[in-house]
Structure formats: C-alpha cells, structure tokens
Amino acid sequence: MKAASKITPSLGIVRLPHSDGLDLPAYETAGAAGMDLRAAVPEDRPLLILPGRRALVPTGLIFEIPAGFEGQVRPRSGLALKHGVTCLNTPGTIDSDYRGEVKVLLINLGDEDFSVTRGMRIAQIVFAPVTQLPIVEQSLAAATTRGSGGFGSTGSH
Ligand SMILES: O=c1ccn([C@H]2C[C@H](O)[C@@H](COP(=O)(O)OP(=O)(O)OP(=O)(O)O)O2)c(=O)[nH]1
C-alpha cells in the first residue's frame, strides 16, 4: 500500500514596492522559532518614536499563511533590553486570510527617542497552528475542582 503523502505547508510572501531591496524574512539559525521582520520605511525618512509614543511600522510584505496557521508578531528582546522598544499588541495576530500588508505596532517605553530606519529588524514573526472550535451554547458548565477560583486562588485554604 502506498504511504499517505504529507505535504509541508509553506508560507507565501508578496513584496510591495516599498520593500524592494530589503531582505525577505528568513530563519537565521536551524532552530529559530521566528523570522525577523524589517521596517520598510523610506531610506531618507526614518520613523522617529518619541518616549511613550507608538507607531505602526510597515514591513512592505503580504503573507499568505496556510489555512490552519496564524502568524504571531512578537518583540525582539534586544530592542526591548537596549531601547525599551517593544510591540504594544504582543503577540500581534496575523490571520491566515489577511491579505493586507503586515505592520508592526511598536511602542517606545524607553526614555530616549527611537529612530526606526529602513531595513531595521523591528520584530519577529512566529507561525503556529490554530484550532477553530465549534461553539455550543449551554445553560451550565461542567463542575470542576477549581470551580470559579482564579487569580492566585490556588495554595490558599
Ligand atoms: O500586529 C499586527 C496585528 C494585526 N495585523 C493585521 C493582520 C490581522 O489579520 C489583522 C487584524 O488583526 P486583529 O484581529 O488583531 O485586529 P482587530 O482590531 O480585531 O481588527 P479586525 O476587525 O480587522 O480583525 O490586522 C498586523 O498587520 N499586525
């Protein structure tokens, strides 16, 4: 009997004109979980983020994520440590049916201006499987030992 063939899902990337010349995202090491995203801001017009302010940074890329997966836009630890710059809506969710430009919402939590320059690696994207559950409306939820306890309820008697 012929073994069932398993096709590895792939990521489609479409370049918009303003990302021309920038490296496409790629896994930098064999075990990398994420691929870095680069800022597609004009060479002669870096995007300045003042302390406490946020900015939506273009990547110049459209992703075609295979059905059953999502993209998670996450901060880069180096930017967070060195400059206090992180993603505001982390992890940002990229739906598999989204066909717009992927953008990164950065916030400057540091105390100095932060300049986003063309090609700067500003965030990373991790792909993960998603499950869409069917919804069942019920009058009651099944009883459990935890019940309604949460927010530090365990361990206290
Ligand atoms: O960091 C992000 C987060 C989202 N998106 C894009 C892709 C995503 O599929 C879409 C919608 O994101 P989300 O569902 O988080 O935003 P929303 O405020 O609920 O908008 P919508 O009503 O369009 O779903 O916006 C980005 O480009 N970057």
Ligand SMILES: [Mg+2]
């Ligand atoms: Mg949404």
